[in-house]
Amino acid sequence: MAEDQNTPQITVEEEPRTLTIERVADMFRAVGFNFEMEENRIKTGFGNVPMAVYLDAGGDYLVIRAFWWSNLDEAGKKIADEVIAEKHANTFFPTYFTTQDSDGYQVVGDVNLFxxxxxxxxxPDDAPHGGVTDAQLGxxxxxxxMLEKELDEVAQAVTERLGA
Structure with a gap:
């Protein structure tokens, strides 16, 4: 039987390779994402949600961190923590938390992938190791x-309660 020339041939990478921030940056370039490299971290954004991507725990975890620069005061932080608790009542993925900087309290959403x-x-070459295939990386x-959508929902809920 002749091959269908209209069907693209897909090469499946069998062996996972160690994930590096450079591999993530290469994937970003391949799909046309805008980003900046800053030390061992990628700075990017989706919609109006700024994000950072980096490896943690010696390269064992890929962290995707989304930020809502909310600049909340103590009362706003309390409302944000209530919204986060409601979200976490159903799931811890993504994980949300508030953090303080010189401008006030900010809301962060994290996805940590082992x-x-x-x-x-x-x-030795046969030592156990992790990694991801290019398909998994994509x-x-x-x-x-998902993080953009989820963090927007948190921001909307907090903003609505602050206005009430």
Whole structure:
């Protein structure tokens, strides 16, 4: 039987490879995302939601962090914490929390993906290691879209309660 020339051939990468911030940046470039590299961190945004992407715990976790620069006071923080508690009553994914900086309290949403363990450089070739395939890495795009939507919902709920 002849191959269908209209059907694209998909190459599936069998072995996961260690995830690096450079691989994430390459994926961003491939899909046309705007971003900036800052040390070992990617700064980007989806819609009006700024985000940072970095590896944590020695490269074992990919962290996608979304920010709502809300600049809340103590009363606003209390409302934000109530909204976050309601969200967390159903799920801890993404994980939300408030954090304080010089402008007030900000709301953060995190997605932490286990991609390790990252073996030491001198580990034998057959040492257990984690990593992701290129297909898995490409699927992470959905987390950015989800975080944008979810953090917008938190921001709307807090804003509505502040206006009440």
């Amino acid at each position: 991609v390790g363990p990252t073996p030491p450089e001198d580990a 699927s992470f795009v959905g987390f950015f879209e």
